[in-house]
Amino acid sequence: MSARPDEHLPARPVAWARLLLLIPFIAVLWVPFYNGVEPTWAGIPFFYWYQLLWIILSAAIIAFVYRLEH
């Protein structure tokens, strides 16, 4: 399988966009903020759905930065 011609083009780093990647760190490291039951969502305590939600949000942020840089 041969790589696409643009495959080895380097990313064009966009500094402000890369700063966005810090947001997930702050969101999940500030534990007191989310160590609670309310508000529940579909019976799931906040502690659990909040952190699971950040998996999706951080993936979205990475995808956004990728789009911007390529």
Add this chain to the structure above:
Amino acid sequence: MINWTALIVFVLLFGLVTWIGFIAAHWRRGDLTMLHEWGLGGRRFGTIVTWFLIGGDLYTAYTFIAVPALMFGAGAIGFFAVPYTVMIYPILYIVFPRLWSVAHKHGYVTSADFVRGRFGNRWLALAIACTGILATMPYIALQLVGIQVVLGAMGIETGGLSGDLPLIIAFVILAAFTYTSGLRAPAMIAIVKDLLIYITVIAAIIVVPLHLGGYGKMFAAIPPAKLLLAPPPAGSLGSFSAYATLALGSALALFLYPHSITGILSSSSARVVRRNAAALPAYSLMLGLLALVGFMAIAVGVQSMPEFAAGFKSYSNNFAVPALFLAIFPSWFVGVAFAAIAIGALVPAAIMSIATANTFTRNIYREFINPACTNAQESQMAKIVSLVIKAGALVFIFAIPFQFALYLQLLGGVWIIQTLPAVILGLYTRMLNGWALLIGWACGFCLGTWMAASVNFAPVYPLHIFGTTVPCYIALASLVVNVVVALVLSLALNAVSSDRHKDVTVAGDYA
């Protein structure tokens, strides 16, 4: 009593991946007498194969057993696997395409190769290589525990010499196809493994809550002490800092493991690495949902079911997930789920043994023992070392109590993070001095080991900072000392005699 239906399904699936493991040698054929062909699959894996490979590599069988087991036994603190997995991918996106680029340019196969080239210090490279090997060995051994638990759950007696036989067979198969096919084998098997794991997890998160009457009922059945982190007592950050530092420290350590780096370097471009940073969180979601399976096991009440008493006695909380599957699912599906776990052990065990074999061969054998070796000799050596490492892991699990393997795996995380300054900071700056890094590494290594021993091999050490108790993950605390020592000594040593001229890489290699 042996569960024959489950066992037959299990054996069939296991046979299928064995066959795949051997035919993988012919996939995207390369000259397997070259180390980068055998040990990195020729650096040719595209986005999708890399996704399966790294996913199969990082989310191991042990994870599938241990994370829910921790939730089952200790409650909310076990959920730290989720913030950990949130943080690893921004790190992957920013840092590791640089490593890929410089490794591609200079033909590096391991992180110690990079350190050797960057700092021109063979002793620092040796320290990095030995740390990698040492940290990975108990990790391979723990993969076996995953297989052992599911074999036991199917009613196979896992004690004694005859009980060890199934595990030995599984490992002989693993050793044989890794030897012949190299990294191509786990890459191909990872695809099957991940499909099975996804099926299993999706079934569990749909069927079990239906059985219990919804997620609300499930969470209602969890004792309050396990549902949330305990609020910290006065004068302490309590479980909050423990939770946050465990997640952050584990995230920083993850991509320093040799098997993670093997997965990254085998991809076909830096772009593939970045793309995967956005796509791999799909696995994280699965891990998060899987953690909840530990709570499902509490809600279903597997611990008080008499038929599982023996299992819990033999495997303690690690038996929670297998017991839940046995309680809820029909036998044939139990076979699928257990095969997923066992095959899930083979993939990372294969990659780990290849990664440690690459490291030994490149950074110890070629550097210190036989510098004149040919490429074919180098590749042959790696194949043999991969066998030795697997045999070692097998002996390890039979000869050493399980608890000991756990301690060593914990220490493995503390040790591997000490390579961060040389590997990660080294990707960005050359102001650090090779000798300073080596001394920093030694300080972090010894301090971390001492801290772990002093708290009886718990992961968290209570630091006392300005009158406040801050329970902190030992890996993170010792890393801070390592970095400070390396920085201060670098300033001093560079003032006397800089070793910058030894750097064989140039700025353009990193983009």
